Amino acid sequence: MATETKVLNCINCPLSCELTATVEDGVVTNVTGNFCPRGAQYAKEELTAPTRMLTSTVRVKGGRLPLIPVVSAKKLPKGRVVECAEALRSVSVAAPVHVGDVVAANILGLGVDIVASRDMEAV
Amino acid sequence: MSELYDVIIVGGGPAGLTAALSAQQNGAKKILVLERDREPGGILQQCVHNGFGLHHFKEELTGPGYAQRCYDLVKDLPEVEILVDTMVLEVRKDKTVRAVSPTRGVMELHGKSVVLTMGCRERTRGAIRIPGTRPAGVYTAGAAQRMVNMEGYIPGRKIVILGSGDIGLIMARRMSLEGCKVQAVLEICPFSNGLTRNIVQCLNDYDIPLHLSHTIVAIHGKDRVTGVTVAKVDEKSRPIPGTEFEIDCDTVLLSVGLIPENELSRGLGLQMHPLTSGPIVDQRRETSEPGIFAAGNVVHVHDLVDFVSDEAEIAGKFAAKAALGAGGGAARDLAVTTGENIRTCVPQHLRLGAETESVRLFMRVTQPLRGKLKLKVESGGEEVFSKPLMIAKPSEMIAVDLPEAKVGALTSDLTVSLTEGN
Ligand SMILES: Cc1cc2nc3c(=O)[nH]c(=O)nc-3n(C[C@H](O)[C@H](O)[C@H](O)COP(=O)(O)OP(=O)(O)OC[C@H]3O[C@@H](n4cnc5c(N)ncnc54)[C@H](O)[C@@H]3O)c2cc1C
Numbered sequence A: 001m002a003t004e005t006k007v008l009n010c011i012n013c014p015l016s017c018e019l020t021a022t023v024e025d026g027v028v029t030n031v032t033g034n035f036c037p038r039g040a041q042y043a044k045e046e047l048t049a050p051t052r053m054l055t056s057t058v059r060v061k062g063g064r065l066p067l068i069p070v071v072s073a074k075k076l077p078k079g080r081v082v083e084c085a086e087a088l089r090s091v092s093v094a095a096p097v098h099v100g101d102v103v104a105a106n107i108l109g110l111g112v113d114i115v116a117s118r119d120m121e122a123v
Numbered sequence B: 001m002s003e004l005y006d007v008i009i010v011g012g013g014p015a016g017l018t019a020a021l022s023a024q025q026n027g028a029k030k031i032l033v034l035e036r037d038r039e040p041g042g043i044l045q046q047c048v049h050n051g052f053g054l055h056h057f058k059e060e061l062t063g064p065g066y067a068q069r070c071y072d073l074v075k076d077l078p079e080v081e082i083l084v085d086t087m088v089l090e091v092r093k094d095k096t097v098r099a100v101s102p103t104r105g106v107m108e109l110h111g112k113s114v115v116l117t118m119g120c121r122e123r124t125r126g127a128i129r130i131p132g133t134r135p136a137g138v139y140t141a142g143a144a145q146r147m148v149n150m151e152g153y154i155p156g157r158k159i160v161i162l163g164s165g166d167i168g169l170i171m172a173r174r175m176s177l178e179g180c181k182v183q184a185v186l187e188i189c190p191f192s193n194g195l196t197r198n199i200v201q202c203l204n205d206y207d208i209p210l211h212l213s214h215t216i217v218a219i220h221g222k223d224r225v226t227g228v229t230v231a232k233v234d235e236k237s238r239p240i241p242g243t244e245f246e247i248d249c250d251t252v253l254l255s256v257g258l259i260p261e262n263e264l265s266r267g268l269g270l271q272m273h274p275l276t277s278g279p280i281v282d283q284r285r286e287t288s289e290p291g292i293f294a295a296g297n298v299v300h301v302h303d304l305v306d307f308v309s310d311e312a313e314i315a316g317k318f319a320a321k322a323a324l325g326a327g328g329g330a331a332r333d334l335a336v337t338t339g340e341n342i343r344t345c346v347p348q349h350l351r352l353g354a355e356t357e358s359v360r361l362f363m364r365v366t367q368p369l370r371g372k373l374k375l376k377v378e379s380g381g382e383e384v385f386s387k388p389l390m391i392a393k394p395s396e397m398i399a400v401d402l403p404e405a406k407v408g409a410l411t412s413d414l415t416v417s418l419t420e421g422n
């Protein structure tokens, strides 16, 4: 049985607790250093299937500004975030856009929508 | 336009918009927000990343999403008027506000009270002095953020970032997502000035090296930046000869901190604090000039916009009360001074009358500390309040609430300190 100890910082809140996780055969069996339960959950995910939110911008046609900021509606697998950002570079939408409107549905087939994070009036 | 307003608010960022809402909720009938940009929302419009609003709106939002919330809450209120493309030129002690806009020309407006919410701006290369040529390709991180996130162009392809403040870290990730190569982040201090979570998600995720105790000693290139010379620094931040190395790049981003934007406050002759670079305020966010209030980054640089909103709620409320003639006298004026390990504390004094409410103190420490820490508030040599802490960093503001009963009983000046051990 392979037992490892990993040290990582929780990123769920500004406290950034330093976590020490025990990993046995790829399974997180113990977490210390977390101030709240979210830290233990984070360590388990981060060491097995890490996820991240993606924020970026896409082109908008006929809007007050040339770009509109967007955000993933849920967390994405960390290893796919850069690819998703690349995919967004060729996306454009037409104004008006409302906060929460889907600008790229089910990005890369990952089951997560990319949505507008503000309104954009048409001009 | 020479109408009389209850409350005139200078700056339409989250602080200004929230102050407008709070003034309305506290009875002000005519509220005017003046914003020099093409739309309200302030600097958050360019901060497209998430992580805002967990405290104030109980929901994780992006910067533009947060700004939108603030705007949506006031845009249909009949009491609130918002003028964009309107630059305030001067605020006078009699609460006359001079402003100019392309459509209305120069205006002289009158308020019963005024709230200053002009935010902050970034320090530039001039403020930190880097030797070398002056080629194109050197930007502040915030200017680059505006280019990438709002104007839609990329300032360069191979980037070096000087300073590990949060804006620089966020931009390291943003440029990486846009397909640029971020070569390194250099920090002159032995510790990072950004949040640890941003080091993890913005640097480690993209394998970007962070060199602590390092700085740029020269920028190279004639027309465009071609590279930088970097050196390690000693405890006094002086470059150590023999430690120099070169990094190739076409762009240098400076992320060396923010300073409150206070030309108008100085023009008004407000008493300013040398360390926060903002006006000195009491717990109601009233400045040294009666009827003139201030909130948000103009008072002191916040790292969390949620706290900006909290502060703006206070300022808006008391500005409305002052306008309606319900300011209430202050029988006692108590100073709040900083003790061991505390660099700044806002408010800098409490003006207490018959009515008292709980008071929130915002502090920054002088250096990173961890272990068993105790934040202590003393009045007349006696401890009136304390709170245990595990970790304290200059980059993260500490907030503590003094309960109403304690505030009511205060009779002498306060000192806040952070001590190690018990
Ligand atoms: C480049 C940059 C990036 C930042 N990134 C983050 C971040 O990622 N997360 C975070 O929590 N905080 C960030 N901050 C801090 C951020 O400023 C605050 O969280 C928050 O936006 C402050 O709100 P505010 O209303 O006090 O100031 P601001 O948002 O700066 O708003 C001030 C407004 O006043 C207007 N104004 C100023 N002077 C005048 C005048 N004379 N006449 C008329 N209008 C005027 C400005 O145009 C602006 O719209 C950043 C700051 C900067 C400068």
Ligand code: SF4
Binding pocket: A010, A011, A012, A013, A014, A015, A016, A017, A034, A035, A036, A037, A038, A039, A040, A042
């Ligand atoms: S463990 Fe809890 S308290 Fe610590 S950083 Fe994570 S979310 Fe914050």
